[in-house]
Structures are given as C-alpha cells and as structure tokens.
Amino acid sequence: MQRIAVLGATGAVGQEFVVSLNKHPWFELTQVASSARSAGKKYIYALRYPASGILKWHKPEPIPEYMQDMVISKIEDIDPEKFDLIFTALNSDDAQTIEPDFARSVPVISTAAAFRYENDVPILIPGINDEHIEILDIQKKNRNWNGFIAPLPNCTTTGLAITLKPIMDKYGVESVFMTSLQALSGAGRSPGVIALDIMDNVIPYIPKEEEKVQIETKKILGELNQTSIVPNNIKVSCTCMRVPVSDGHTESVFVETKESVDPHMIKKEMLKFSKNVSIKELPTAPKDYIIVHDDPTRPQPRIDREINDGMTTVVGRIRKDTVFENGIKYVLLSHNEKMGSAKGAVLLAELLKRKDII
C-alpha cells in the first residue's frame, strides 16, 4: 500500500478525497491536514460550523468510518518523508507556498490552479493527455526536486477537454464557444456561495473561471515538444455561470470543426474514444468514459451526475449548428468533485503508479 496524506481534507474537494480513498486497493490515507481552524480536532468535529454545530457534508455517502476519529494535523506537522504521495485540495494562494515545500521531497497531485500555467507543469486529465506526463521529469530536473507538482485542470475544463479530444483528433477544431451552468460545490466551502444569493437565481459571473477554461483547454489539447507543451491554437470562448445545483457542471458547447461532420459521426467518435481510452482497468476508472444520450432531455445533473460514481462525462443534444458551415452543438455534464477534482486526482495517481512514476 502507498502511504497518502491529503492537505485541505475538510473542504469540498478534500471531503471527496476522503470518500474516494476509502478502502482503496493501492492507497492508504494515513494523515490529513487543514487550516489552523481545524488542526487538533477529530475530522468529524472539524466538519461542524462552530456557531450552529451544523455538519458541512453534502455528499450522498456518509463520512467514512475510518476518518471520523482521525485528528487533523497542521500542515507544518506533515513530514513528507513519511508519504509516497500527497494530494492537495487547497485554495490557490495557499497552494502556491505549500505545494513546493512538499514537492521537493515527494510527488504532489493538486486540484489547485497555482502551478497550472508554468512551462514545466502539465495539466493532466487521465486518458486525454497522458503523453504530457513526460514533462514531470523535466520539472524535477529544472527545480532539483525529488517529487513534482501534477495539477488537474479547473473542474469546468475537464468535461470540455474530454469531449473535444475525440472531435479534434478526427475532424479538427477551429473554435469553441462554451456556456456553463456550474454547481454550488464548485465554489468550495470557504466561504462558498451564500444560500440567499443563489436560491431562485443564476449568477452570471464566476471570477477568473472563463480565463482558466480558455487557457487550460488549449494547453491540455496541446502538443508535447522536447521541453514543454505547445498550446493548441483552437479559439476558445466561454461564459461561466453559477446555478442552484449542488454537484455537477452542465455545459452548452458549440464547436466549429475543420471538416464538415454529421452529428451522428460525433456520437460515434465519442463512443469509440470512450471504448478505447487508456485508463481502462485502473481501480477508479469508470466503465464508460463518455456516455452519449439520444433523449433530448438528457443530461441532467440530478439524474446523470452519479453515473459510474461521477466519473463519466455525459453528453446529449448533439446537433448541427445552422449559423456556421461546419458547426455542431451539444450539452455535457461532468461531476466537478469526482472526475473534475478529487476522484479524478485519484485516477491520475493510479495512472502514475501504473507507469512506475510514483
């Protein structure tokens, strides 16, 4: 068993790490850390709001038993030498200073944005850009580290990049317009979105989100050269909105392809890609990487987000666009805390272990 620590274990993503690592066949979560607010408390008590005592836990699964009494450490009390791998679920400002301290000694898989845009850092989605993993070696050499920082993308980028990849490989992509309807849990818990602001409402702006999705999509779909990743030159434009849904980001996507293509061929390519995806057989890999619905009322977050335990990107409404000559449109749903962050990070760790990198 590989020894694992999670930093930021009390947050929205950290909680999902705790669930995803429960009874994992390869990884054992032996220590967790969070802010000074939580350090020294048993996990189950640290998850309660101090004033009301209300539990901060919105998952379909209960808090796993193995975690309830685990005492939360301070970050500085985590000895990296005791671990084979560290998962981080920290806000980006904290990750900026904390992650390098650990990566000097041990691999770090991160859900934060802090290092995503550096030249020697890949943004990894298992099954989409596995060849970019090679950059981790360059990062180690550049920085004289024993470990590395391997970030996942922003959770809104994940489903978009997953669905664009088969289209791009077969038909080429010129431009993409995407409008997202993003879940509340995507905003995290400190402080998160206040109920009074979001009930009966849609908030048409998420700070920094559109820029992140635009840059990350091009990097993930970019090409590896000797020392870095050359971003793909597809044009990406987004509008990101917050909606009153607990989990699961819905995205309305328009794609201008280089070649003319019928919608049914897009479905065929997505399903072919799903069938042959590289990460099959890993413990956390879903049975279906992508599902495509013909029913025009799907995907819906409440019905589709837990398919294959939140690891499947669910697509529907694939149709021809009438404005652009080579345009197609579709709707996708991706679970922001599962494939889009913690559970996707566990899948990445499994891929790195299978490649003997951790």
Ligand SMILES: NC(=O)c1ccc[n+]([C@@H]2O[C@H](COP(=O)([O-])OP(=O)(O)OC[C@H]3O[C@@H](n4cnc5c(N)ncnc54)[C@H](OP(=O)(O)O)[C@@H]3O)[C@@H](O)[C@H]2O)c1
């Ligand atoms: N939420 C999502 O769906 C999602 C998806 C993809 C990526 N991400 C990214 O993942 C990261 C975590 O997001 P989140 O939504 O889980 O945020 P969150 O709910 O706000 O959780 C933040 C975590 O960091 C801890 N923390 C805060 N300040 C700290 C400090 N100074 N030292 C150590 N720990 C500290 C918090 O501990 P306390 O509980 O003790 O305050 C908590 O465990 C962010 O970078 C976010 O952008 C989030």
